[in-house]
Amino acid sequence: MKIENPNPIQWHFSDRAQQLQASFIREILKITQRPEIISFAGGLPSPATFPVERMKEAFDKVLTDSGRVALQYGPTDGYAPLREWIADYLSTDGSKIVPEQILMVSGSQQALDLLGKVLIDEGSRVLVETPSYLGALQAFSVYRPEFKSVDTDEHGLVPSSIDAVAQGARLLYSLPNFQNPTGRSLSIERRLELVETCARLGLPLIEDDPYGALSYKGEPKPRMLAMNPDGVIYMGSFSKVLTPGIRLGYVCAPLPLVRRLELAKQAADLHTAQLTQMVVHEVVKDGFLDRHIPTIRTLYGNQCQVMLDALAEHFPADATWTTPEGGMFIWVTLPKQIDALKLLDQAIAARVAFVPGSPFYANEPETNTLRLSFVTVPPERIREGVAVLGKLIKDML
Amino acid sequence: MKIENPNPIQWHFSDRAQQLQASFIREILKITQRPEIISFAGGLPSPATFPVERMKEAFDKVLTDSGRVALQYGPTDGYAPLREWIADYLSTDGSKIVPEQILMVSGSQQALDLLGKVLIDEGSRVLVETPSYLGALQAFSVYRPEFKSVDTDEHGLVPSSIDAVAQGARLLYSLPNFQNPTGRSLSIERRLELVETCARLGLPLIEDDPYGALSYKGEPKPRMLAMNPDGVIYMGSFSKVLTPGIRLGYVCAPLPLVRRLELAKQAADLHTAQLTQMVVHEVVKDGFLDRHIPTIRTLYGNQCQVMLDALAEHFPADATWTTPEGGMFIWVTLPKQIDALKLLDQAIAARVAFVPGSPFYANEPETNTLRLSFVTVPPERIREGVAVLGKLIKDML
Numbered sequence: 001m002k003i004e005n006p007n008p009i010q011w012h013f014s015d016r017a018q019q020l021q022a023s024f025i026r027e028i029l030k031i032t033q034r035p036e037i038i039s040f041a042g043g044l045p046s047p048a049t050f051p052v053e054r055m056k057e058a059f060d061k062v063l064t065d066s067g068r069v070a071l072q073y074g075p076t077d078g079y080a081p082l083r084e085w086i087a088d089y090l091s092t093d094g095s096k097i098v099p100e101q102i103l104m105v106s107g108s109q110q111a112l113d114l115l116g117k118v119l120i121d122e123g124s125r126v127l128v129e130t131p132s133y134l135g136a137l138q139a140f141s142v143y144r145p146e147f148k149s150v151d152t153d154e155h156g157l158v159p160s161s162i163d164a165v166a167q168g169a170r171l172l173y174s175l176p177n178f179q180n181p182t183g184r185s186l187s188i189e190r191r192l193e194l195v196e197t198c199a200r201l202g203l204p205l206i207e208d209d210p211y212g213a214l215s216y217k218g219e220p221k222p223r224m225l226a227m228n229p230d231g232v233i234y235m236g237s238f239s240k241v242l243t244p245g246i247r248l249g250y251v252c253a254p255l256p257l258v259r260r261l262e263l264a265k266q267a268a269d270l271h272t273a274q275l276t277q278m279v280v281h282e283v284v285k286d287g288f289l290d291r292h293i294p295t296i297r298t299l300y301g302n303q304c305q306v307m308l309d310a311l312a313e314h315f316p317a318d319a320t321w322t323t324p325e326g327g328m329f330i331w332v333t334l335p336k337q338i339d340a341l342k343l344l345d346q347a348i349a350a351r352v353a354f355v356p357g358s359p360f361y362a363n364e365p366e367t368n369t370l371r372l373s374f375v376t377v378p379p380e381r382i383r384e385g386v387a388v389l390g391k392l393i394k395d396m397l
Numbered sequence: 398m399k400i401e402n403p404n405p406i407q408w409h410f411s412d413r414a415q416q417l418q419a420s421f422i423r424e425i426l427k428i429t430q431r432p433e434i435i436s437f438a439g440g441l442p443s444p445a446t447f448p449v450e451r452m453k454e455a456f457d458k459v460l461t462d463s464g465r466v467a468l469q470y471g472p473t474d475g476y477a478p479l480r481e482w483i484a485d486y487l488s489t490d491g492s493k494i495v496p497e498q499i500l501m502v503s504g505s506q507q508a509l510d511l512l513g514k515v516l517i518d519e520g521s522r523v524l525v526e527t528p529s530y531l532g533a534l535q536a537f538s539v540y541r542p543e544f545k546s547v548d549t550d551e552h553g554l555v556p557s558s559i560d561a562v563a564q565g566a567r568l569l570y571s572l573p574n575f576q577n578p579t580g581r582s583l584s585i586e587r588r589l590e591l592v593e594t595c596a597r598l599g600l601p602l603i604e605d606d607p608y609g610a611l612s613y614k615g616e617p618k619p620r621m622l623a624m625n626p627d628g629v630i631y632m633g634s635f636s637k638v639l640t641p642g643i644r645l646g647y648v649c650a651p652l653p654l655v656r657r658l659e660l661a662k663q664a665a666d667l668h669t670a671q672l673t674q675m676v677v678h679e680v681v682k683d684g685f686l687d688r689h690i691p692t693i694r695t696l697y698g699n700q701c702q703v704m705l706d707a708l709a710e711h712f713p714a715d716a717t718w719t720t721p722e723g724g725m726f727i728w729v730t731l732p733k734q735i736d737a738l739k740l741l742d743q744a745i746a747a748r749v750a751f752v753p754g755s756p757f758y759a760n761e762p763e764t765n766t767l768r769l770s771f772v773t774v775p776p777e778r779i780r781e782g783v784a785v786l787g788k789l790i791k792d793m794l
Contacts, residue, residue, distance in 0.1 A: 002491045003589065006596030006625050011653050012567060014540070017515040020660035026473070044470050052464035059456045067449035071640035073441050076423070094399045106503055106644075110666040117539070118414040138664045142514070143411070170409060192400065199403030228403045243468035245671040247503075256408050263417035267535045268665070269507040274642040276670065 019141045024359040025134060028344075032353035038385035040372040041353040043180065043328070047376075049296045050243045051283070058282040062275065070275040076266045078104025078250070079277035085285060086250055090234065095226040101252050103261050106272045108210055108237040108249040111261075112139035114268065115206065115233065115251070118260045119170050120145045127165060127172040129157050131360035131369070133180045133208065136173050145170070147362035154322075156184040159193040162201070171204045171233075176224060177212040178327025181360045181371040185325060188221055195227040203231075204257075210237040210249075211327035213293050216301035220326075230254050238280055240328070241293055246276050300328065300375050303382060307374040310383045314390025316397060328375045331357070334368040338396055341367065346392050352385045416538045421756040422531060425741075429750035435782035437769040438750040440577065440725070444773075446693045447640045448680070455679040459672065467672040473663045475501025475647070476674035482682060483647055487631065492623040498649050500658050503669045505607055505634040505646040508658075509536035511665065512603065512630065512648070515657045516567045517542045524562060524569040526554050528757035528766070530577045530605065533570050542567070544759035551719075553581040556590040559598070568601045568630075573621060574609040575724025578757045578768040582722060585618055592624040600628075601654075607634040607646075608724035610690050613698035617723075627651050635677055637725070638690055643673050697725060697772050700779060704771040707780045711787025713794060725772045728754070731765040735793055738764065743789050749782045 025043065032039040062070050077083065083102040090097040105111045112135065120126060120143035128137065130149040137147070150172065151161035157174055174194065176186040186194065198205040207224045225234040237249035251261060265271070307330060311321055321332040334340065340356035347353060357369025374382055422440065429436040459467050474480065480499040487494040502508045509532065517523060517540035525534065527546040534544070547569065548558035554571055571591065573583040583591065595602040604621045622631040634646035648658060662668070704727060708718055718729040731737065737753035744750060754766025771779055 001489075001585075001589070001619050001624055003593050003596055003625050006593075006628050007599045009599055009601055009628050009651065011601075013515055013657060014518045014521070016518070016540075017657050017661065020515075020657060020664065022660060023663060026663065047465035047469050050465055050468045052460060052468065055468065056457060056460040056464065059460065060453060063449060063453040063456065067453065068444035068447055071447045071449065071452065071642040072444050073636075073641045092398075106666045106669075109664075113665045118410055118417075121411045121413070124411070135667075142661070142664050143413075188398075192398070196400050196403075199400055202404045202406055204406055204408075222398050227398055228400050231403050231406055239470075244470045245468040247666065247668070247670045254406065260410060260414050260417060263419060264414065264539070266420060266423065267417065267506075267539050268510045269503045269644065270532075271644070272503075273644045273670070273673065276673075 016142055016144065019144060023134060023138060025355055028353060028355060031348060037348070037351050037353055038377060038381050039353040040374065040377065040385060041355045042373050042376055044376060045240050045244060045328070046299060049299060051292055054283055054288065055243065055279065058279045062278045062282055066278065070278050072274065074271050074274035076271045077262050078102065078272065079274060079281060082277045082281040085281060086236070090223070090225060090252055092226040095229045097229065097252060100255060101258055103251050103253070103258050103265065104272050104277055105249050105251060105265065106269065107239060107247040108208065108235050109135055109139060111235045111249060111251040112136050114261045114264045115171070116140045116143045117264050118257070119204070125167070125169040127162065127169050128362050129174060129179070131181055131357060132173065132362060133175055134359050136208065137362055149361070149363045156186045156190060157194060159190060159197045162197050166201050166203055169203055171206055172198060173206045173208065175208045177209055177220065178214060178324055178329070180211070181329055181355070181357065182331035183322045183324030183327055183329040185221065191221065191224050192227060195224050195232065199228050199231050204233060205231060206233045206235065208235045210240050213241050214297055214300060214328070215326035216297055216304065217325065225252060233257065241289055241296065242280065242283065246280070248272065248276055248280055297326070303374040303377070303379060304330070306379040306382045307372065307386060310386035314387045316394055319393065328373050330372045330374065332370050332372060334370070334393060335397060336368050338393060339367050340370045343370070343392060343396065347389060350388050350392065352388045354389070413539055413541065416541060420531060420535060422752055425750060425752060428745065434745070434748050434750055435774060435778050436750040437771065437774065437782060438752045439770050439773055441773060442637050442641060442725070443696065446696060448689055451680055451685065452640065452676065455676045459675045459679055463675065467675050469671065471668045471671035473668045474659050475499065475669065476671060476678060479674045479678040482678060483633070483649070487620070487622060487649055489623040492626045494626065494649060497652060498655055500648050500650070500655050500662065501669050501674055502646050502648060502662065503666065504636060504644040505605065505632050506532055506536060508632045508646055508648040509533050511658045511661045512568070513537045513540045514661050515654070516601070522564070522566040524559065524566050525759050526571060526576070528578055528754060529570065529759060530572055531756050533605065534759055546758070546760045553583045553587060554591060556587060556594045559594050563598050563600055566600055568603055569595060570603045570605065572605045574606055574617065575611060575721055575726070577608070578726055578752070578754065579728035580719045580721030580724055580726045582618065588618065588621050589624060592621050592629065596625050596628050601630060602628060603630045603632065605632045607637050610638050611694055611697060611725070612723035613694055613701065614722065622649060630654065638686055638693065639677065639680065643677070645669065645673055645677055694723070700771040700774070700776060701727070703776045703779045704769065704783060707783035711784045713791055716790065725770050727769045727771065729767050729769060731767070731790060732794060733765050735790060736764050737767045740767070740789060740793065744786060747785050747789065749785045751786070
């Protein structure tokens with residue numbers, strides 16, 4: 001029943017579609033999933049931390065108790081008890097968050113897409129850190145903004161540099177805790193200065209916080225959301241504290257914005273799976289995360305220290321790197337003359353992988369940088385891989 | 398730690414965000430979820446058809462056998478064994494579909510959003526049926542196309558009317574099986590004529606097919622995909638044959654397009670939950686749907702007949718309605734002078750709900766139309782609700 005001799009389609013893609021590029025990281029990951037490779041390239045949490053049994057019990061309980069509700073279409077804004085739990089979790093003595101401010105999304109990446117959709121016109125100015133999270137650059141790029149990079153130093157984003165680029169900006173995107181890719185965190189003083197600067201400029205401030213709970217020692221620093229709930233858009237995720245494969249995150253935003261985001265989500269995918277939301281609520285409602293997260297902190301903190309020690313032992317004296325107090329990444333700055341892309345070719349030939357730093361820059365990449373993740377690699381393999389990299393770098397100098 | 402006297406944000410939304418409107422249907426649903434209301438308004442499948450036990454077993458098995466893989470990040474294009482199963486399911490003797498053509502999405506609504514993102518620029522012409530699926534109009538609207546309605550008659554879309562509006566069109570969106578909202582299906586002859594017309598014009602043809610399997614008698618008609626695999630974009634879903642709350646659908650498209658859609662999906666939400674895809678594969682791989690779908694057909698077919706009988710008994714002689722051979726909807730055309738929106742007000746006061754037809758038209762709505770769904774209402778309540786509507790309509794005449 002096939003028709004004969006159809007004209008071939010001359011695909012006419014949208015201007016927007018021309019912006020779409022495969023994530024460099026996901027391309028590297030395809031190469032580096034071979035088991036013989038020591039990969040520091042991943043941004044994946046360690047599967048050793050996934051509470052599989054607890055999840056299985058919760059799926060069983062929700063499907064047994066309320067299967068027909070869990071498997072039916074649900075509301076766009078999300079499962080009400082989970083939104084209440086999140087609002088409560090985000091509330092502080094000074095700043096009360098209400099459930100109406102919470103929109104459940106299918107992972108934080110969707111929050112980035114919806115924010116781009118609702119806030120960015122072609123040519124709109126968007127402020128990002130130097131360097132910034134690649135997934136955010138990708139999500140926003142679809143809407144064709146003009147990116148302006150905000151200066152950073154060894155302590156992270158420099159708030160005093162915002163004024164120079166703020167003219168007409170639609171938003172500032174920041175990742176204040178254990179940033180991807182640098183592992184840096186903003187001090188409380190910087191947070192206050194950043195929030196005050198944005199509030200003075202009437203500039204919406206996005207606080208993307210997937211790693212905030214993964215502090216190796218001491219409590220996480222206060223959220224910028226609590227410093228100005230009417231001006232900060234907070235993004236949270238269950239990917240790094242529970243499991244990423246279920247695709248569940250949330251955005252907390254001032255009401256005029258969150259209603260727009262909800263409409264955008266309705267048009268984009270109706271709603272996030274009810275079952276997943278009910279299961280996560282079942283898992284977290286009785287304080288499970290308070291017991292579970294410390295085990296992730298210990299694992300990641302130990303492996304981070306192993307990598308820091310190995311870097312000190314094997315890397316040349318004129319290389320520098322960050323010393324994260326949490327999260328999943330170390331950022332290395334090599335001597336200027338080394339191109340991390342070229343190093344990657346040699347490293348892969350020697351069965352070690354990492355992510356070169358260039359793709360994380362919205363403007364003017366620093367080609368002598370790279371990102372290392374230590375969370376999925378056992379200590380002895382971390383030492384082995386860092387030694388290989390150190391030798392390659394010394395040979396290149 | 399709150400800052401003092403922040404300037405309130407003057408939200409500057411994108412032009413695109415101005416297009417966002419709450420779905421009229423979802424607004425009605427909020428009113429009509431009260432148990433005392435007999436609601437023909439829903440587009441929801443009957444929860445009585447959800448195979449809860451089978452799903453529960455599959456979640457348990459997947460989490461037991463491969464929990465750490467299922468809960469980890471996954472590939473953007475989807476879980477390979479499920480994509481293979483779908484490619485095999487869609488292949489016919491004359492038209493072989495390969496897994497590379499399949500992109501898994503978080504429900505069909507996401508396929509609509511991705512197609513709009515990748516194919517529609519502001520002002521691009523988009524062809525739709527008269528009337529068409531509201532969710533598609535909503536998803537495409539975000540990208541600000543110029544909608545052109547293609548004529549329909551009592552047998553559905555009229556292919557010979559396409560040429561007049563095809564100039565510069567980016568796509569034609571069609572729903573050939575038991576269409577939402579009309580319940581109409583295209584004959585094989587019309588399908589061939591539609592596919593040939595689009596192929597001659599080099600016009601991408603979207604075949605949205607969530608209800609195709611729900612034929613009350615006889616086998617479903619051949620897919621247009623099989624008639625021209627290089628020119629047809631096929632959208633499928635597990636929502637109506639398994640459960641909607643898991644949010645799982647797929648799109649099958651020619652390779653140049655599907656790779657763009659994959660990149661758009663990567664930027665939009667990275668990937669659809671691995672766990673969900675592995676569970677659905679576990680459920681469907683051994684032919685479960687062949688045993689399960691007939692039970693849905695029987696239930697819906699019986700309730701459809703009850704509603705058709707009630708319409709014949711209670712509605713005035715000059716009202717007409719479609720006689721669906723499958724799916725979930727009947728479309729009623731009332732005498733011209735009756736405004737379905739006014740009827741809805743009175744109906745809700747009398748505790749019966751439906752969806753007025755106007756929102757389903759991209760251009761020039763026919764205000765005397767309405768959509769009735771019979772799948773979630775038991776037979777005696779169908780008779781009662783239709784009797785109430787019939788009396789109200791007769792009173793208005």
